[in-house]
Amino acid sequence: MDFQKIIAVATRRGIFQPAFDAYGGLAGFIDYGPVGVKMRRRILETWRKHYVIDAGCLELDGALIGPEALFQASGHLGEFDDALVDCNDCNKQFRADHLIEGGEEMSRKDLGMAISKITCPSCGSSFSEMTSFNLMFSTNVGAGKGLPGYLRPETAQSIFLAFPWLLRQNRGKLPFAAAQVGRSFRNEISPRQGPLRMREFTQMEVEHFFLPSNEPTLPDDLRNITITLLDASEKETTSTIGEAFDGGIISSSLVACHLARAQRFLTTIGVSNEKLRFRQHGSNEMAHYSSDCWDGEINTSLGWVEVVGVAHRGDYDLSAHGKGSSREFRVAVPGTEKETEIWVPDIGKIGREFKGDAKIILEAIKDTELKPGVTVDVNGTKVELNSDYMVQKTERRSEMVYANVVEPSFGLDRILYCLLESSWKGDGEREWISLPQETSPYDLLVAPLMTKDGLDDKAHEIMKSAIDNGVDAYYDEAGSIGRRYARADEIGIFFSMTVDHQTLEDGTVTLRERDSKDQSRLSIKDALSKVRR
RNA sequence: GCAGGCGUGGUCUAGUCUGGUAUGACUAGGGGUUUCCAACCCCUCAACCUGGGUUCAAAUCCCGGCGCCUGCACCA
Numbered sequence: 213m214d215f216q217k218i219i220a221v222a223t224r225r226g227i228f229q230p231a232f233d234a235y236g237g238l239a240g241f242i243d244y245g246p247v248g249v250k251m252r253r254r255i256l257e258t259w260r261k262h263y264v265i266d267a268g269c270l271e272l273d274g275a276l277i278g279p280e281a282l283f284q285a286s287g288h289l290g291e292f293d294d295a296l297v298d299c300n301d302c303n304k305q306f307r308a309d310h311l312i313e314g315g316e317e318m319s320r321k322d323l324g325m326a327i328s329k330i331t332c333p334s335c336g337s338s339f340s341e342m343t344s345f346n347l348m349f350s351t352n353v354g355a356g357k358g359l360p361g362y363l364r365p366e367t368a369q370s371i372f373l374a375f376p377w378l379l380r381q382n383r384g385k386l387p388f389a390a391a392q393v394g395r396s397f398r399n400e401i402s403p404r405q406g407p408l409r410m411r412e413f414t415q416m417e418v419e420h421f422f423l424p425s426n427e428p429t430l431p432d433d434l435r436n437i438t439i440t441l442l443d444a445s446e447k448e449t450t451s452t453i454g455e456a457f458d459g460g461i462i463s464s465s466l467v468a469c470h471l472a473r474a475q476r477f478l479t480t481i482g483v484s485n486e487k488l489r490f491r492q493h494g495s496n497e498m499a500h501y502s503s504d505c506w507d508g509e510i511n512t513s514l515g516w517v518e519v520v521g522v523a524h525r526g527d528y529d530l531s532a533h534g535k536g537s538s539r540e541f542r543v544a545v546p547g548t549e550k551e552t553e554i555w556v557p558d559i560g561k562i563g564r565e566f567k568g569d570a571k572i573i574l575e576a577i578k579d580t581e582l583k584p585g586v587t588v589d590v591n592g593t594k595v596e597l598n599s600d601y602m603v604q605k606t607e608r609r610s611e612m613v614y615a616n617v618v619e620p621s622f623g624l625d626r627i628l629y630c631l632l633e634s635s636w637k638g639d640g641e642r643e644w645i646s647l648p649q650e651t652s653p654y655d656l657l658v659a660p661l662m663t664k665d666g667l668d669d670k671a672h673e674i675m676k677s678a679i680d681n682g683v684d685a686y687y688d689e690a691g692s693i694g695r696r697y698a699r700a701d702e703i704g705i706f707f708s709m710t711v712d713h714q715t716l717e718d719g720t721v722t723l724r725e726r727d728s729k730d731q732s733r734l735s736i737k738d739a740l741s742k743v744r745r
Numbered sequence: 746g747c748a749g750g751c752g753u754g755g756u757c758u759a760g761u762c763u764g765g766u767a768u769g770a771c772u773a774g775g776g777g778u779u780u781c782c783a784a785c786c787c788c789u790c791a792a793c794c795u796g797g798g799u800u801c802a803a804a805u806c807c808c809g810g811c812g813c814c815u816g817c818a819c820c821a
Contacts, residue, residue: 215814216814219813220755220756220757221756223755223756224755224756224772224773230812230813233794233812235795235811236794236795236810236811236812237794237811237812237813238811238812239811239812239813287821288821296746296819298746298747306818307818307819345746345819347819347820347821365821366821398820398821400819400820401746401818401819401820402746402818402819402820404813404814404815405814406813409820499821500821501821641782641783642782642783659781661780661781662779662780690773690774691783692779692780692781692782692783692784693780693781693782694780694781694782694783694784695782695783695784696782696783697781697782697783698782698783699783701782708781708782710781712780712781722781724781724782729782731781
């Protein structure tokens with residue numbers, strides 16, 4: 213199964229196609245069709261079941277466009293706005309800060325000066341003017357010039373910003389996790405390979421917040437999950453998560469926990485174990501915010517494709533927003549409440565005594581640790597404040613810290629593509645997508661053996677009762693029965709129900725199972741309850 | 746963004762060198778026949794990526810754009 217073939221099937225069977233095709237297409241954007249939407253929805257439902265229902269994540273649906281200040285704080289605007297230069301002769305393009313030693317720390321102006329003094333390492337010619345490129349799409353919010361805004365480049369920031377709010381929803385308790393499914397946008401320089409590298413894509417992300425002093429442990433039901441790990445030293449091991457954690461291959465229990473969950477989720481939707489591995493980033497590959505990162509990768513005809521990243525982001529994001537915004541993003545560490553005696557100024561007394569100078573005095577002692585006997589300089593004269601001018605108070609304070617976060621981040625579009633490829637089966641006679649019932653786009657194909665003798669009427673009747681019973685069924689009466697099975701197989705429908713003459717006599721139907729082609733005869737009721745997910 | 750290759754019905758493709766109103770198959774739709782794994786027969790829908798140029802005439806030759814593939818760069 214190769215890339216071209218998957219693309220052809222996707223177009224033919226209504227899974228996805230390039231967007232804006234009628235106008236020549238636009239690289240990095242695709243449309244999902246009737247079957248693709250259903251497949252995506254089923255993958256999503258399973259993900260929600262694993263993360264929102266089972267793992268108890270608080271779900272968020274954040275806004276897509278954000279203000280400049282947000283991305284200033286998150287680092288997306290400043291640090292990842294790359295300065296690019298082109299060689300005037302050979303047209304090769306370089307990142308300016310990579311050409312100059314220490315370029316990462318230089319200002320744009322200095323970088324430009326430095327670049328003008330050097331020549332192309334490839335051919336020795338001079339460089340063009342420096343241009344900047346940011347991977348975020350920008351827009352304007354509001355009328356006229358408006359305010360600068362950006363489409364979010366990752367769903368994560370919505371969760372980080374909502375952290376104080378979500379923490380209150382969790383009644384102030386850590387650890388907790390938040391989940392979000394939504395679109396993100398990156399103006400990729402060179403999007404390729406259809407759904408694998410897009411400018412608009414869907415992420416399914418979890419941010420699991422915890423205090424470093426109280427990191428969630430690896431629960432027993434996750435310990436026994438088998439996983440293949442390729443660590444930073446390129447050593448590959450297949451073992452249980454418990455063994456890998458105990459053996460020190462995974463250093464964080466929460467990272468281990470999320471590797472296990474990712475493994476369990478991906479195999480549930482139909483990715484085979486042999487095609488799945490988790491690869492640890494080396495230190496040079498690691499993003500600046502991350503202290504440990506594992507990519508879940510699926511082996512395809514295009515090589516290993518990253519479909520999920522599990523990253524330990526430390527407190528990078530929360531502290532960035534804590535500093536960048538006016539809000540408190542820290543939490544009080546339970547059990548660290550301390551009583552301290554502090555002195556606070558008696559403002560009334562100081563005001564009465566010093567009149568106009570009171571303002572200068574209060575300004576001077578603001579933000580300092582107040583003690584009886586401090587001296588303040590008031591227009592050149594030293595004034596000593598004794599205990600008459602202050603009162604002693606008992607203050608209770610906890611230690612304030614930023615929560616740490618472990619983030620599993622899934623790419624839905626990539627998962628769908630890899631799933632199509634990895635579950636593609638062929639035996640020389642027919643080709644089919646061997647999706648598990650969980651992610652098959654329909655629960656059931658309903659087909660009358662032929663469209664006469666009332667078989668089609670009966671089939672319609674069964675179709676209606678299927679829908680009434682919550683079975684998502686697809687009706688097909690066109691062509692030979694074999695042709696209809698083939699059509700159903702190609703989009704991975706798990707069961708096919710055929711209505712024949714015996715159905716009219718005794719109310720039974722044949723139920724065919726996609727992978728084995730085995731048929732059994734059941735009552736309509738039994739058949740429907742069997743195919744319901 | 747650079748370099749190379751490519752762009753013909755829904756899909757796969759012939760035709761492009763050598764300019765003359767587009768081939769075939771599959772799929773899909775209608776009809777017939779048959780009825781449990783893409784059977785058969787008849788019919789139908791449906792395409793030269795786009796804009797310009799050369800020419801009496803362009804799918805074909807030339808130039809630009811867009812898209813796809815491969816390599817390089819990029820991918821937080």
